[in-house]
Amino acid sequence: MVTKRIVLNFPPELIEKPIAYHLVKDYDLEFNILKADVNPKEEGLLVLELKGRNDNYKKGVAYLKTTGVQIQPLDQDVIRNEDKCTHCGACVGICPTGALYVNPETREIIFDNTHCIACELCVPACPPRAMEVHF
């Protein structure tokens, strides 16, 4: 079994295709929508957590690629610019998943991107704007 989070960018012509339905029906993958920004006739963004057998996951991703969807692993999306971070903590209280937390020893702010769901709440809330979105 694998659990992976991916970001899907799809062009306007694919918006109305039932892509997630095929992932469930044809590849037996569970999905959890972490973020969706999909509007008719515009480019769409979908952040999914996919869970299933490893071979099915690979086949599912291969299927997505044939549809024309662009796929990126999620952990590449929100990045902390280490030169800008002052380790204040303004992000800690608003991070919904605890991906940003305080190291109790050093009191530095840790960014654990395996828990990041790319909700981006931290991006504008960071005073020195150290959290960056990379697509």
Add this chain to the structure above:
Amino acid sequence: MAKTIEEINQKIRKKQAVVVTAEEMIKIVDKNGSQKAAEKVDVVTTGTFGPMCSSSVYLNLGHTKPKIKIGGGTCRLNGVPAYTGLAAVDILIGCTATPEDDPRNKPYPGEFKYGGGHLIQDLVAEKDVHLSATAYGTDCYPRKEIHTLINIRDLNEAVLFNPRNGYQNYNVGINVSNKNIYTYMGVLKANMGNANYCSAGQLSPLLNDPLYKTIGIGTKIFLGGGTGYVAWQGTQHNPSAKRKENDVPITPAGTIAVIGDLKQMNAEWLVGVSMLGYGASLMVGLGIPIPILNEEIAKYTSVKDEDIFAQVVDYSDAYPNGKPGSLCEVSYTQLRSGQIRVNGKKVKTASLSSYPKALRIANLLKEWIEKGDFLLNKSIAPLPDSESKYTVKPFIERSE
């Protein structure tokens, strides 16, 4: 046995002074008691690093040929308006200034991507800055317009002057309303979704000298990565704030105005920030050495987070409407645990001031003193203390 600042300076010159951070002093006093600690330790270093909105820089640009009198005219640096109500080429930049074309809070919450604080950081980083000024022209200053690049290296003076820094304690911000709010205390989520505080606590300068026995006007300090001085008591200085038995105030109390040559500071310790929905500001690094003249001062500098208390204040109604009272009182140990309890509810806490940076400042200052590069001085006048009648007053609105 009491010591004098001159005796401590003699030791610093010989590189024999015992210098510790305010964090290290806690353990020393715990282990040896304050009397022995006072004999052993000569200097305790403190530090703080957080957004301090009452921060500014004044510049003297030098004179062009022909001359221009920007004083009384207009001036923008990277689009940020500067204050021009001074002499011909003296201008002042406040860290909360925003460009005229910044959308500010429409759309809400505004992002405030570039303002005075960012400009100050660019200046100190020795980046070229675009200056655009207009003047009305006089017989002695005929030029009416200038558009040019400037660099801090070429200016006569660049001085950081902050009318209020280093707040002695601060509120903990929380939001009891049912919608998110965007404040200078950061994003405060609805229904007490989080609580933010802003003090270095046990490392903070004025919390280690609660009655201003050593810190006063003229005290030499770490400022923005260089050195500076306490210029005056800060605005809204409130020494009459309520205190605990250890003399540490439980609400925002004393403040200091500080000054220093911007040219010898650096961008690591002066960071322009954007407070979502609030505005631009500047994070300032500040550190003050405290000479351990006697046992009393040794004891004060051993203050720890568990002995420092702050008020949890609602920023959706009580704060904006000037209503007194706090929801509860919490210690900095509780705040730093990551969670406090307010009206029976567990609330996640976070800091707006950086403790790791504050600790680095205290350690840098310690190194400077140990190396003999930084001598202490006696203040030339005290800050108004809790015995004075000095207090902070509300605004009195009157019709004409």
